[in-house]
Amino acid sequence: MRLIVDHVTRYTYDVPVRGVVQSHRLTPSAFDGQTVLEWSVEVSDGIPGGVFRDGAGDRVQSWSVQGPVSEILVRVRGTVETVDLAGVLRGHREVAKPEVYMQETAPTRVDTALIELSKAAEGAANQLDAAHKLSDAVAEAIAYRPGATTAHTTAAEALALGEGVCQDHAHALIALARHIGIPARYVSGYLFADGDGKQHEAAHAWAELWMPGLGWVGFDPANRCCPDERYIRLGSGLDALNAAPIRGTARGQGQESLDVTVAVVAAQQ
Incomplete structure (x- = not known):
């Protein structure tokens, strides 16, 4: 499938700030399941900095904007060819060991309810079967409802609420x-x-x-499936903050407001 992305992030400040520094993970991953045909990242008045590939294989680009500035626009546009690999991240180059991702973080910390939910994997035929059972359990326990949670909601809080969005589903599955x-x-x-x-x-x-023998395999409890040709992978991390496509800091006292619009459409083959 050929997918076209138009992703705009607008930062506004009620008082002009002296400058902004950002770190972007906004370039699609290189693996057998997707090929970038064209891709661009533009930052209004931005000065591009260093580029490197981290241990997880993600391309990281730094940007800076010199102030005073009241608005910054980050626009991502591009076309990616995707194929369905049944969620398997085949052909992705990285050096980080899987054991790195056993670290507990605040959003993925388990509580009594999450520990109880993890029992859904009991009796699984193998580790892959256990993973599917956990993903199904998260989908059943946390209903998809936009606006029910915030960017700071933890997996335990989303489970207690019984509602959430894709971030909450991912955090809960990771915790389990x-x-x-x-x-x-x-x-x-x-x-x-x-x-x-x-x-x-x-x-x-x-x-x-x-998964032993397969490597990294994607699971999307929010849509009760493994990633297929409809998905474009950007990057990964221990949790949502660690894997954020854009991270940054502003120098100044201005209050920041954020507006994000994303459109993904299928191109004519």
């Missing part, structure tokens, strides 16, 4: 997997809404779990 000894990580990216009548978030997130 790590609790039973499966390395797991958070993945940020895009999802093509194909008119099937279901609710989707074009800026999307899911989890990857480490």
Whole structure:
């Protein structure tokens, strides 16, 4: 499938700030499941800095904007060719060991309810079967409802609420997997809404779990599937903050407001 992305992030400040520094993970991953045909990242009045590939194989680009500045626009546009690998991250080059992703973070810390939910994997035929059972359990326990949670909601809080968005589903699955000894990580990216009548978030997130013999395999409890040709993978991390496509800091006292719009459409083949 050939997918076209148009992703705009607008930062506004009620008082001009002296400057802004950002770190971007906004370039699609290089692996057998996707090929970048064209891609650009533009930052209004931005000065590009260093570029490197981190241990997880993600391309990281730094940007700076000199102030005073009241508005910054980050625009991502491009076309990616995707194929369905049944969620397997085949051909992705990275040096970080799977054990790195056994680290507990604040959003993925387990509580009594999450530990109880992890029992859904009991009796699984193998680790892959256990992963599917955990993903199904998260989908059943946390209903998809936009606006029910915030960017700071933890997996335990989302489970207690019984509602959340893709970030909450990913955090919950990661928490369960790590609790039973499966390395797991958070993945940020895009999802093509194909008119099937279901609710989707074009800026999307899911989890990857480490499977012996297969490597990293993606699971998306929010849509009850493994990533297929509708998904574009950007990058990964221990949790949503660690894997954020854009991270940064502003120098000054201005209050920041954020507006994000993302469109993903299928190109004519």
